Amino acid sequence: MQLRDIAHTRAGDKGNISNISVIAYDTKDYALLERFVTPERVKDHLSGIVSGEVVRHALPHLGALNLVLHGSLAGGVTRSLALDAHGKCLSFALLSLEIPDD
Amino acid sequence: MRRIRIGAGAGYSGDRIEPAVELAERGDLDYLIFECLAERTIALAQQARMKDPQAGYDPLLEARMRAVLPLCRANGIRILTNMGAANPQGAAECVRRIARELNLTGLKIAAVSGDDVLERVRDGGLRCDGPVAVEALGERLLSANAYIGAASLVDALAAGADVIVCGRVSDPALVLAPLIHEFGWAMDDWPRLGQGTLAGHLLECAGQITGGYFADPGFKDVPDLARLGFPIGEIGEDGSIVITKVAGSGGKVTPATCKEQLLYEIHDPAAYLTPDVIADFSKVEIRELGPDRVLVSGGTGRARPPELKVSVGYIDSYIGEGQMSYAGPGAVARARLALQIVQERLRITQVRTTELRTEMIGIDAMHGAALSARHPEPYEVRIRVAGRADTLNEAIRIGNEVESLYTCGPAGGGGATKSAREVVAVMSTHLPRDQVHTAVHMIEA
Numbered sequence: 001m002q003l004r005d006i007a008h009t010r011a012g013d014k015g016n017i018s019n020i021s022v023i024a025y026d027t028k029d030y031a032l033l034e035r036f037v038t039p040e041r042v043k044d045h046l047s048g049i050v051s052g053e054v055v056r057h058a059l060p061h062l063g064a065l066n067l068v069l070h071g072s073l074a075g076g077v078t079r080s081l082a083l084d085a086h087g088k089c090l091s092f093a094l095l096s097l098e099i100p101d102d
Numbered sequence: 103m104r105r106i107r108i109g110a111g112a113g114y115s116g117d118r119i120e121p122a123v124e125l126a127e128r129g130d131l132d133y134l135i136f137e138c139l140a141e142r143t144i145a146l147a148q149q150a151r152m153k154d155p156q157a158g159y160d161p162l163l164e165a166r167m168r169a170v171l172p173l174c175r176a177n178g179i180r181i182l183t184n185m186g187a188a189n190p191q192g193a194a195e196c197v198r199r200i201a202r203e204l205n206l207t208g209l210k211i212a213a214v215s216g217d218d219v220l221e222r223v224r225d226g227g228l229r230c231d232g233p234v235a236v237e238a239l240g241e242r243l244l245s246a247n248a249y250i251g252a253a254s255l256v257d258a259l260a261a262g263a264d265v266i267v268c269g270r271v272s273d274p275a276l277v278l279a280p281l282i283h284e285f286g287w288a289m290d291d292w293p294r295l296g297q298g299t300l301a302g303h304l305l306e307c308a309g310q311i312t313g314g315y316f317a318d319p320g321f322k323d324v325p326d327l328a329r330l331g332f333p334i335g336e337i338g339e340d341g342s343i344v345i346t347k348v349a350g351s352g353g354k355v356t357p358a359t360c361k362e363q364l365l366y367e368i369h370d371p372a373a374y375l376t377p378d379v380i381a382d383f384s385k386v387e388i389r390e391l392g393p394d395r396v397l398v399s400g401g402t403g404r405a406r407p408p409e410l411k412v413s414v415g416y417i418d419s420y421i422g423e424g425q426m427s428y429a430g431p432g433a434v435a436r437a438r439l440a441l442q443i444v445q446e447r448l449r450i451t452q453v454r455t456t457e458l459r460t461e462m463i464g465i466d467a468m469h470g471a472a473l474s475a476r477h478p479e480p481y482e483v484r485i486r487v488a489g490r491a492d493t494l495n496e497a498i499r500i501g502n503e504v505e506s507l508y509t510c511g512p513a514g515g516g517g518a519t520k521s522a523r524e525v526v527a528v529m530s531t532h533l534p535r536d537q538v539h540t541a542v543h544m545i546e547a
Contacts, residue, residue: 008322008358010315012367015231015530021365023358048470057371062388066365074459075233078142078527079418081459081488083467093469 004095006032011091016076018050018069018087020094027063034058036099037065045097046072049090067094105338106284108277108301111170112136113308113332115143115160115185119169121309121332121351126173128348129334132284134174135276136166136183137306142528144270145415147188148220148245149526158189159196159267167200167265175206175264182255182276186267188245190215193267194545201547209547212263214254216540217270219412219533220246230414232529244526245415248533251377251406253289254540255279261544270413272376274302277335285339295379296403297341300386303374304345304363304398308332311345311363313353326352343398344391355394364388364398377410379403409532418527419456419490422497424504424520425463428512429482436512437462437483443511444487447503454496455489462486484517490525497522 003009003022006029012019022037024030039054052070059066073087074080084090109131111122115138126134138160151158160166163185174181186193194213201209223246226237236243247270256279258266266279281287281298289295304311312333313324331351336344345355364386368374372384386400424444428437441460448455461467463484466474487504491497501520508518 004321008318008362010362010366014367014369017369019365019367019369021362023361023365025358046469046473048472055370057369057384059365059371059384062361062364062386064361064365066368066371068369075457076527079490079525081421081457081490083461083463083486089468093473096473 001099001101002095003037003097003099006099009091009094011088013073013077013086016071016073018072018090020067020069020091022065022067022094024063030060030063032099033065037097041097042067042094046090046093103338103340105336106132106280108133108135108280108305108335108337110135110137110305110308110333112138112166113306113310114138114140115162117308119166121330122166123169123173124348124351125332125334126170126177126179131177131179131334133280134170134179134181135305136181136185137273137276139184139187139270141413142415142526144188144247144413145245145526145528148415151188156192159187159193160185163193163196164200167197171201171206172204175209180259180263181265182279183266184268184271184276186213186269188269190267190269191543194543197265197267198545198547206547209264210262211265211267211545211547212258212261213543214258214266214268214271214540215543216254216538217247217250217268219248219538222533222537223412223414223531228531228533230529230531232414232527236414239416242417243414244417246412248410248412248538249377250410250538250540251275252279252282254542256282258542259283261542263544272378273306274299274376275378277302277305278378281337292379292403292405294341296381297401299374299376299379299381299403300383300398300401301335301337301343303368304343304360305333305335307363307366309353310366311359312347312355313359316359316362322358324354328352341401344395345398346395355396357388357390357396360388360396360398375407377406379406409534410538412531412533414529414531415526418525419492420494420497420522421488421490421525422500422522423486423488424501424518425484425486426504426507426515426518427482427484428515430514433481433483434462434465434479436514437485439512440485440507440515441487443507444503448489448500451499451503453499453503455491455500457490459488494522494524
């Protein structure tokens with residue numbers, strides 16, 4: 001299945017950093033987020049977009065992760081050449097991440 | 103326990119106006135805030151003010167105030183907004199003029215100044231996070247504004263202001279200030295300031311917590327987005343927050359909409375830096391109390407940072423762009439050929455770009471080749487060429503090379519557009535608090 005089947009996301013921006021929250025629809029699925037939405041897998045999925053470090057903040061009581069993607073907005077919102085300078089659509093790019101079925 | 107009701111009437115400068123009217127009319131509010139300043143808005147406003155000294159505040163200030171002032175006066179609602187942008191005192195004069203026209207005699211309007219630290223930044227010696235040193239900017243330096251906290255807004259409320267217009271304050275301060283004023287919280291009561299900052303953070307993007315920017319049909323459905331209601335925070339003396347909206351308005355308030363807004367752009371939930379407090383949202387609990395009523399609690403904080411963040415606006419470069427569409431059989435192949443031709447043209451006609459981006463909208467424009475490779479080819483595709491240049495004239499040449507594909511490029515291209523624009527960019531630095539001097543200026547209608 002895809003991440004979209006168990007979680008929703010929202011992307012925000014600050015300078016050249018994208019911040020994507022990943023929130024399980026059912027907090028019982030948090031364990032899957034913790035296991036499969038790792039900084040390594042996120043960086044690999046968004047290869048060519050994220051040039052810097054991916055930092056993950058865990059909020060298990062909310063069933064959520066907060067991902068901070070450094071160097072992911074083509075130099076920064078205010079000077080980027082990209083059509084989506086804010087990286088708003090990155091939230092849905094992440095939702096296509098594969099979550100292996102057990 | 104005493105609770106006050108704060109409504110959020112705008113989440114950005116171009117936001118819808120009717121939801122704010124609905125809040126003022128039927129929200130049973132004590133306060134109405136309008137958060138209208140994005141990162142570079144002040145830099146653009148400063149440019150406007152350089153052309154016209156009376157300008158430099160939010161272009162929609164007048165329309166918003168005309169729409170809500172009579173209702174706010176009638177219902178005893180006080181207004182806080184950062185629509186002052188680069189000219190808070192000019193904005194206050196504008197509000198007074200409208201109040202007089204509407205016969206709202208005696209309305210007290212406060213302007214908060216002091217966030218503008220351009221002269222200090224021009225003096226140099228500050229390290230910025232951008233691609234160029236402040237000292238090297240010269241005429242390209244446009245604006246420098248410190249993110250000030252709630253204190254001046256609290257002073258203005260204590261002095262009886264009905265409307266407060268400021269420039270660059272931290273977004274949550276628009277909510278935190280009324281809480282400090284109403285409940286007498288100390289300016290070093292870090293846990294309460296943290297919880298109040300949480301309230302501000304939840305409300306500041308307006309419709310983004312009531313179902314706006316949330317819908318994903320079949321997965322996350324939201325009713326009646328064309329009539330989206332904006333949020334109301336019911337906040338208690340202990341800082342506890344209930345998020346709700348006007349009954350019968352569109353949208354919805356659920357734990358999920360609150361979680362998305364809670365984590366929006368905060369990076370580390372345990373250390374959300376503001377001028378008033380380092381807020382800690384890492385232990386926040388969210389509980390549904392009923393339809394469109396969600397309790398948010400558990401925010402806290404620790405001592406505020408010693409320095410203030412400063413946003414520096416400057417003219418960075420010029421971006422030229424051209425687009426053209428291809429459709430039907432072979433659309434993608436012709437689009438690829440078109441992009442190759444434009445790249446070669448830019449090279450042989452020696453257009454000087456410092457950065458160039460070529461892409462096909464519908465294929466790889468948003469997230470590059472890797473993610474899109476798994477998807478089938480679409481019926482239609484639109485090429486886009488965007489490049490950065492040091493002058494406007496050079497940037498214009500980029501779009502020209504796309505447009506001339508009409509007569510010199512592949513078959514069947516249509517709908518060419520081109521543009522060239524100055525890029526006002528923003529970078530950050532920091533200043534010690536004692537170098538930023540705020541003041542409140544009160545006028546009366």
